Amino acid sequence: FRIAVLASGRGSNLQALIDARRAGTLPIELVLVASDKVDAYALRRAEAAGIPTLALTPKSAPTRAAYDADLFARVAAATPDLIVLAGFMRIIDPAVLVPWAGRIVNIHPSLLPKYPGLHTHRRAIEAGDALHGATVHYVTAELDGGPPIACAEIPVHAGDTPERLAERLLVEEHRLLVACIALIAAGRITLDGTRVRLDGAAL
Ligand code: GRF
Numbered sequence: 001f002r003i004a005v006l007a008s009g010r011g012s013n014l015q016a017l018i019d020a021r022r023a024g025t026l027p028i029e030l031v032l033v034a035s036d037k038v039d040a041y042a043l044r045r046a047e048a049a050g051i052p053t054l055a056l057t058p059k060s061a062p063t064r065a066a067y068d069a070d071l072f073a074r075v076a077a078a079t080p081d082l083i084v085l086a087g088f089m090r091i092i093d094p095a096v097l098v099p100w101a102g103r104i105v106n107i108h109p110s111l112l113p114k115y116p117g118l119h120t121h122r123r124a125i126e127a128g129d130a131l132h133g134a135t136v137h138y139v140t141a142e143l144d145g146g147p148p149i150a151c152a153e154i155p156v157h158a159g160d161t162p163e164r165l166a167e168r169l170l171v172e173e174h175r176l177l178v179a180c181i182a183l184i185a186a187g188r189i190t191l192d193g194t195r196v197r198l199d200g201a202a203l
Contacts (some may be wrong), residue, residue, distance in 0.1 A: 011042025116144035
């Protein structure tokens with residue numbers, strides 16, 4: 001099962017996939033790690049793991065749409081079965097997503113549909129939420145709005161800062177992402193229109 005990962009930064013979620021694959025618990029092939037940032041640490045992690053990389057800066061294209069088309073053409077050339085957005089900090093042109101419907105997922109650090117977009121940890125604290133979490137979902141044209149696959153929850157502690165909350169959540173994100181990718185790679189989770197199915201049955 002061939003996977004391409006798009007990441008803009010640190011790449012700890014990518015690392016979780018690399019580690020699980022190495023441990024033999026995730027039967028996937030990481031065929032490409034692509035980034036919009038030349039200095040993304042995710043690219044260094046990929047290189048260290050012997051995974052092909054692509055750094056493509058948005059300045060390389062005249063428009064956002066042209067950039068997205070170019071990026072996705074290059075990703076498609078690696079013939080992934082699934083694209084994983086793991087800290088990819090760009091909104092993708094919906095037109096480019098069309099052929100990838102049901103074959104592209106994202107991990108977002110909130111209990112969607114709460115807090116799409118940025119600053120999710122701060123927003124959960126400011127709202128006084130007792131629970132925070134992360135969600136893996138299929139990617140559609142709507143930002144952080146595609147069908148959710150699964151989430152991981154953690155309690156918000158009194159006196160939590162966004163940084164502390166993010167740090168505790170990250171551990172759970174890694175487990176959640178690996179678990180979701182394992183189900184997808186095994187063909188057990190699929191997207192049927194807007195419905196997520198487990199072993200062919202609607203969830
Ligand atoms: C994670 O919190 C992920 O949920 C969000 O961006 C962060 C990426 O972290 N989309 P990393 O680059 O995987 O370490």
